[in-house]
Amino acid sequence: MLEERHDFKAWIYLLPALILLIVFTFYPIVNTFMIVFMVDYDFLYGDYAGWTLTGNIEAVIGHRQFWPAIRNTIIIAFVSVPMSVIISLFIAVWLNSIKKLQGTFQTIFFLPYVTNAIAVGLAFAVIFNRDYGLFNYLLSLFGIDPINWVAPGAEWRFSMIALLVFITWNGLAFKIMVFLSGLQSIDKQYYDAARIDSASRSRVFRKITVPLLSPMIAFITITSFIGAFKEYTAIVGMFGEQMGHRGQLMTIVGLVYEALGEPYTAGSVSLAASAAIVLFFMTLLLTVFNMWVSKKRVHY
Amino acid sequence: METIEIRLQKLTKVFQAKNKEETVAVKDFDITIPAGKLVGLLGPSGCGKSTTLYMISGLLKPTEGRIFFGDTDVTDVAPEKRGIGLVFQNYALYPHMTVRQNIMFPLENIKMEKEKALERAYFYARLVGIDHLMNRKPVQLSGGQQQRVAIARALVKEPRVLLLDEPLSNLDARLRLQTREEIKRIQKETGITTIFVTHDQEEAMSISDEIVLMRDGVMQQKGGPQQVYDEPTNLFVAKFLGSPPINLFEGEIKDEKVIVGDAQFGRAEGRKDQEVIIGVRPEGFKIVERSSLKVKVDYVETIGRDTTLIIDKPSDPKYSKFDPEIAGPDQHENNNHVDEDVDVDEDMKRLQEEGSIEESAPEKKETFRAIVDADHRIQPGDEIKLSVKPHKMFLFDKETGELV
């Protein structure tokens, strides 16, 4: 009796959240899966011209920007995530070890997090400007000629490098905060014990800090990969809606947006849904892999 | 393994908080710990035991004073260079490493050859009896096993000094007894100069070659456990040692007699008249035929050979008020040493007003304990006469708590 009543109450409490979840999350997910199999879906009226098993998937794979988008997405994920995880780990360890001005530095490193990605992207576009950007100026100190990083006509590899620098940097703030709070929750006695045991600094880092932080590292890595697979805003912020010179920095989410941008073209919604489903399975695969790795590596 | 003595010279540690507030955790600590001995550092919580240990280990820098290992001044030597083993209060085993990795860690740090390191790790694991657990993680061990891993990890580098910070505090009573004997055995076998921190007086007394008592950062007394127990230099030491604790009575010295309420506890030759706190060990009472200390037994606890009697305190106001039999005329007859009745009444009244007996002995409200031979078949409610063994009685100054 008692338990049933509790159950009922719990459901009432959950109801608002559940309704929102159902309307804005579960229904769209299910719907997306269905649209993939519909010919020429029209989202205004919900009409469609029959069913197809692989037609929309084939269409998206056949899209001229599909493979570049896959390539870009994978490069962004597999370069920016490890880089930003490693860099933020070192910054967090450094921050944790200083006593003076720790709060100040903490604030400085966290500022990007509260700043809009589009705005920061614009700032980076200026930094990477060919003629008066800071980056080219630094390179000029080493006698390197100005490079066109972001402007129309820029080479893909240069644009990609600039983009990776930006995305890596942009991801630091949150990771540093998470790592720092993780570091601060590690019992100081382990470090005292390590000192008594004559461990060198690098051994303390490798044998104690990293393993004890491994749950955080795993969490950050998994969520960062998911985030990197969805990368879109950073590219728009830095390169504009064209996503680079002739769309050369197109990503999968970029494809989805592009297709949704022309809702009245027959089949574009189905194309977008298919691209989204491709992304879904990519993310799923990688997350399962990540979980499998962290099961073996995470020490708790 | 060489053994060395540890010498602390005017060791002082002052912690300064952010708001400039200062805490003197250890003050002018002067002590020599003989080579190869196990010394118990004993005192109530917050008295500076851990701080002292951390200064010896080098994890904390003394505010003042020097630390010597043998003839070497190690005050400014980094902890990793001091050659110490430290077992933390909560072991601080690395949770992500197996027992083997934990024990091997100090050896890997000094880049010992793998074969040799493994051999040594197993040697010490066997010594503490955990060699069958080498592949477990710390969470998979019982508290006692974790503690032994921590000891093995501290011993494996064969330190000159072993420091143990309340290593048994997390264990249950049986395991505690067992492990403390083990520590004693290992210490004997290895001959490492060892400091064992605890706030459990029984533990310190049973394990140590010598005990050092601390209070509020200041050393109170040092000596063999029995010696400190038998000859406490102040009230704090007397109260801290002994289980059940020492009985305290408020009384006075008058004409070289020790007087509590109506009873005479003994003699105090050569001491001037004054108010004192009288401490009597529970085993310091004897049942006798004739004595002015006539009491009624409240409870009787018989455990094994001994019988513990719980008895109303003679100086308690209740004593005269509610028990006319004991405080009756017949007692006055015996108490011929009390010069005037008025004096006693005054005393009683004052105590009643202040309620101050409890002040000096908060843990003993109205009763005291006497441990006597179980041969006396005593029932609750029995009236007995007690005498006090002179060498089990201590007189302390009422203000300073120092021995009179």
Ligand SMILES: Nc1ncnc2c1ncn2[C@@H]1O[C@H](COP(=O)(O)OP(=O)(O)OP(=O)(O)O)[C@@H](O)[C@H]1O
């Ligand atoms: N880092 C610190 N900053 C300020 N005060 C401290 C610090 N560490 C300890 N103290 C203070 O120093 C005193 C001694 O502390 P310490 O840890 O040495 O006590 P302890 O005898 O080991 O107690 P316990 O038996 O509870 O472990 C305490 O009053 C404590 O509040």
Ligand SMILES: [Mg+2]
């Ligand atoms: Mg302590």
